[in-house]
Amino acid sequence: RRRLLGTASAAGAAGLVAGGAGGAYGYAATTGGDPLTSVGSTAVPFHGSHQAGIVDPAQATGHLIAFDLAPGAGRKGAAALLRRWSAAAETMAAGRTPNGDNQIALDAGPSSLTVTFGFGLGFFAKTGLQNRVPENLAPIPPFSSDALDPRLSDGDLWVQIGSDDALVAFHTLRVLQKEAGDTARLRWQMNGFNRAPGATERPRTGRNLMGQIDGTNNPKPTDKDFAAKVFVSGKSGAESWLNGGSYAVVRRIRMLLDSWDHLPLDRQEMVIGRRKSDGAPLSGGTETTPVDLNKINKDGSLAIAGDAHIRVAAPASNGGAAMLRRAFSYHDGYDQDGTPNAGLLFIAWQADPFNGFIKVQQKLDRADGLSRFIRHESSALFAVPGGCAPGEYVGQRLLE
Ligand code: HEM
Numbered sequence: 001r002r003r004l005l006g007t008a009s010a011a012g013a014a015g016l017v018a019g020g021a022g023g024a025y026g027y028a029a030t031t032g033g034d035p036l037t038s039v040g041s042t043a044v045p046f047h048g049s050h051q052a053g054i055v056d057p058a059q060a061t062g063h064l065i066a067f068d069l070a071p072g073a074g075r076k077g078a079a080a081l082l083r084r085w086s087a088a089a090e091t092m093a094a095g096r097t098p099n100g101d102n103q104i105a106l107d108a109g110p111s112s113l114t115v116t117f118g119f120g121l122g123f124f125a126k127t128g129l130q131n132r133v134p135e136n137l138a139p140i141p142p143f144s145s146d147a148l149d150p151r152l153s154d155g156d157l158w159v160q161i162g163s164d165d166a167l168v169a170f171h172t173l174r175v176l177q178k179e180a181g182d183t184a185r186l187r188w189q190m191n192g193f194n195r196a197p198g199a200t201e202r203p204r205t206g207r208n209l210m211g212q213i214d215g216t217n218n219p220k221p222t223d224k225d226f227a228a229k230v231f232v233s234g235k236s237g238a239e240s241w242l243n244g245g246s247y248a249v250v251r252r253i254r255m256l257l258d259s260w261d262h263l264p265l266d267r268q269e270m271v272i273g274r275r276k277s278d279g280a281p282l283s284g285g286t287e288t289t290p291v292d293l294n295k296i297n298k299d300g301s302l303a304i305a306g307d308a309h310i311r312v313a314a315p316a317s318n319g320g321a322a323m324l325r326r327a328f329s330y331h332d333g334y335d336q337d338g339t340p341n342a343g344l345l346f347i348a349w350q351a352d353p354f355n356g357f358i359k360v361q362q363k364l365d366r367a368d369g370l371s372r373f374i375r376h377e378s379s380a381l382f383a384v385p386g387g388c389a390p391g392e393y394v395g396q397r398l399l400e
Helices: 008-019 074-093 121-126 166-180 226-230 237-242 257-262 265-272 309-313 357-367 369-373
Strands: 061-069 114-119 157-163 184-193 246-255 328-334 340-350 374-384
Touching: 061 121, 061 166, 061 328, 061 340, 074 114, 074 121, 074 166, 157 166, 157 246, 157 374, 166 184, 226 340, 246 357, 257 340, 257 369, 265 309, 265 369, 309 357, 309 369, 340 374, 357 369, 369 374
Parallel strands: none
Antiparallel strands: 061 157, 061 184, 114 157, 114 374, 184 328, 246 340, 246 374, 328 340
């Protein structure tokens, strides 16, 4: 009964067109039958001009892991590691068993597994490749509302794992960790989740832990300028290795859920500028109706408040700055004072972080009504190489 339903491009396009990344699922629910039977059999190709895990719909389970290169690993050690990691990721994404398997995912299909690799600034110093650091891989400037934990920030190497099955995701994590051997040491790990495919009647934009529909106004692969916003292109010389790649900004953003839950519904909706029930903008229409930032209510007030998140974050308020948000929620239990340690593993993808996350966060930092209910607790920026062809490994153009 199992069929291979949906390739990366079919699944990605369907999911994103249906309602944006961050929870829209592209499995073939429309073909009839039980959509759940397709979860295991959906495979996202590892090879391609871009790495998987950027444009594809965000999966039900995610692991974000940062590693630091061991002293002495050097460029040769890093290249061998990326070769091992790429081979293992390719094998598992196709639903095959990697070398020295531990049987954790033995009876599961690929379950939309994607593995994405990125390089932090420290990677270049430790591999003697300082002269190949891309210009835009500079430290993210501090923001006044930051409460960053350095132990959960930065890192030489970044791995993003996503799968619609939690055991497949954990299996991948263990295999890659084993393959790291003595070359790289784990620096931090974050575990996240999204709604599972099949949980809703039709694929639709997912909700975050504040209950909002999140991901609606993401750039769409069908937009004319999508690739220009998300992927690096046209670089020559020392940076040419990054063509086809992207920059990932990773921010672990805690939600102050107890304060949020005390806010009445109409106030919660004003904080974002959209209705909670269906994600429609407060300027009217449905979830996908363009936002009218100039609309005035009968009483003379702005329909989308001056400090509403979607006003302050919108490209129109930031000289066109845009990013693709592809997040996971997280919940790591409770702090001693009883407050939930939960929020968003916010991942922003853009061709230029200074004309994406950084420009927008500079504005949000000063003017966003949502900032009273969230706290940025960790931060990292990674240069994510383009995808590789069969027989190649991710990062080969930099490391060979
Ligand atoms: C839009 C939630 C942090 C950038 C939205 C929307 C929600 C939301 C519900 C409206 C639906 C949508 O278009 O996706 C949150 C939450 C956050 C958070 C809960 C933190 C926990 C951030 C950060 C940035 C950002 C840190 C960037 C620095 C944007 C952008 C939009 C957006 C660009 C689309 C605005 C538009 O053009 O309409 N966010 N957000 N968000 N958010 Fe956030």
